Amino acid sequence: MTKPDLGEDPLALDRQVCFALSVASRAVVGIYRPLLEPLGLTHPQYLVMLALWERSPRSVKDLGASLQLDSATLSPLLKRLEAYGHLTRTRSAADERVLTVELTATGRALREKALAIPYAVVERLGMELADLQDLHAALTNVIEAAAGKSA
Amino acid sequence: MTKPDLGEDPLALDRQVCFALSVASRAVVGIYRPLLEPLGLTHPQYLVMLALWERSPRSVKDLGASLQLDSATLSPLLKRLEAYGHLTRTRSAADERVLTVELTATGRALREKALAIPYAVVERLGMELADLQDLHAALTNVIEAAAGKSA
DNA sequence: TACGATTAGATCGTACACAAACTGATGGTG
DNA sequence: CACCATCAGTTTGTGTACGATCTAATCGTA
Numbered sequence: 001m002t003k004p005d006l007g008e009d010p011l012a013l014d015r016q017v018c019f020a021l022s023v024a025s026r027a028v029v030g031i032y033r034p035l036l037e038p039l040g041l042t043h044p045q046y047l048v049m050l051a052l053w054e055r056s057p058r059s060v061k062d063l064g065a066s067l068q069l070d071s072a073t074l075s076p077l078l079k080r081l082e083a084y085g086h087l088t089r090t091r092s093a094a095d096e097r098v099l100t101v102e103l104t105a106t107g108r109a110l111r112e113k114a115l116a117i118p119y120a121v122v123e124r125l126g127m128e129l130a131d132l133q134d135l136h137a138a139l140t141n142v143i144e145a146a147a148g149k150s151a
Numbered sequence: 152m153t154k155p156d157l158g159e160d161p162l163a164l165d166r167q168v169c170f171a172l173s174v175a176s177r178a179v180v181g182i183y184r185p186l187l188e189p190l191g192l193t194h195p196q197y198l199v200m201l202a203l204w205e206r207s208p209r210s211v212k213d214l215g216a217s218l219q220l221d222s223a224t225l226s227p228l229l230k231r232l233e234a235y236g237h238l239t240r241t242r243s244a245a246d247e248r249v250l251t252v253e254l255t256a257t258g259r260a261l262r263e264k265a266l267a268i269p270y271a272v273v274e275r276l277g278m279e280l281a282d283l284q285d286l287h288a289a290l291t292n293v294i295e296a297a298a299g300k301s302a
Numbered sequence: 303t304a305c306g307a308t309t310a311g312a313t314c315g316t317a318c319a320c321a322a323a324c325t326g327a328t329g330g331t332g
Numbered sequence: 333c334a335c336c337a338t339c340a341g342t343t344t345g346t347g348t349a350c351g352a353t354c355t356a357a358t359c360g361t362a
Contacts, residue, residue: 011201011265017283018179018272019198020290023219025176026349027297028169033350044318047170050162061340068174071341073319080317097327097340111162118161121169125296132168135289139171142286145276146178177319184320195348212310222311224349231347248310248357 021142031124035117039110045081046114048074052087053111057102059092068147086110172293182275186268190261196232197265199225203238204262208253210243219298237261 029043036046051066052058060071060078067074078101081087086107092098122132160166180194187197202217203209211225218225229252232238237258243249273283 011204011262011269017287018183018194019201019218020287020294021172021176021179022194022198024290024293024297025172026219027294028172030350031297032169042317043169043173047167047173050167050170053162059340067170068177069318070320072321072343075342077318095328095340099341114162118167125293127292127296131289131292134285135293136166136168136171138282138286138289139168139175141278141282142175142276143171143178145278146175146182181320193347210310220348221350223313223351226312228348246310246358250311 028121028125031121032117035120035124039113040084044069044073044077046117048077048081049086049107049110049114052101052103052107053114056087057100060099060101063101081107179272179276182272183268186271186275190264191235195220195224195228197268199228199232200237200258200261200265203252203254203258204265207238208251211250211252214252232258 032043032046036043039046041049047067048063051063060074063078064070064074078087078089082089084106085104087104088102090100090102092100122129125132183194183197187194190197192200198218199214202214211222211229214229215221215225229238229240233240235257236255238255239253241251241253243251273280276283
């Protein structure tokens with residue numbers, strides 16, 4: 001296996017790809033920030049709510065698998081969402097190790113306000129839907145490549 | 152202007168570009184982590200070093216513009232890199248407000264070890280270079296769209 | 303030239319993200 | 333049944349991010 005040709009300055013190219021990913025991620029989260037502010041949610045909290053709007057109740061482990069986050073990150077985050085009244089945290093009766101996370105009525109109601117967000121983001125970005133779909137496909141490739149290796 | 156068609160569930164997690172972006176960013180940074188560990192650098196610190204290997208000395212503001220980071224993030228980060236002996240932080244004589252950041256010999260020497268990283272990352276990802284270039288193009292689009300709007 | 307506005311960084315408070323160590327609960331095996 | 337490995341989640345410590353506020357230096361202009 002020969003070294004792939006990364007050009008005369010491999011560090012410059014590297015700067016472009018890994019760096020573009022970090023910057024793009026922060027830039028897009030930055031677009032969500034003012035849109036999420038009226039809902040009182042941070043972007044990670046919004047992602048947790050999205051996961052719960054899809055399925056509730058579910059365990060912390062299950063949420064972590066969906067969001068690719070470990071429990072050390074989710075634990076305090078879920079406590080905050082509980083404090084806001086969006087969800088409840090209960091130990092499962094069947095298995096006391098498992099923490100069952102379930103939306104409250106307030107948490108479910110918040111979904112109505114959230115429905116406007118994807119449209120607002122797309123409009124704010126001013127990008128073609130096709131471009132966004134290309135990006136999504138490319139990102140899915142990377143995620144699979146990055147995660148698939150460790151398995 | 153009509154609402155763009157985002158499908159029947161605009162909140163579907165797996166269609167959210169923002170989610171893919173966050174996960175991909177974390178996944179790729181995770182690939183760098185074990186590669187950067189022997190250099191004693193975190194990924195953000197590595198990005199700062201990349202910027203300095205391209206040009207040094209330069210001001211904090213200049214670094215911030217390059218990396219899209221504000222001084223609240225850079226200040227402590229640069230202090231750590233200074234503590235490791237990779238750079239010096241000096242007030243500019245011409246304008247006392249400006250902090251001049253400059254690589255030390257140690258910091259410049261670290262570049263040799265870093266040269267292997269881009270190859271290792273590409274190999275670890277196992278993706279085609281063309282795919283990575285597509286990704287980079289798509290990311291550049293988003294960054295421009297996201298940042299350009301706020302201007 | 304005095305002075306308010308601007309600028310470059312630093313500091314503080316809050317919220318992720320992740321490694322490592324820890325606590326209980328569960329399950330398999332002798 | 334006893335015991336140990338495993339598992340779910342929590343806690344702790346470190347390092348980003350970012351808004352808000354602060355300080356000191358500089359600039360613009362009346």
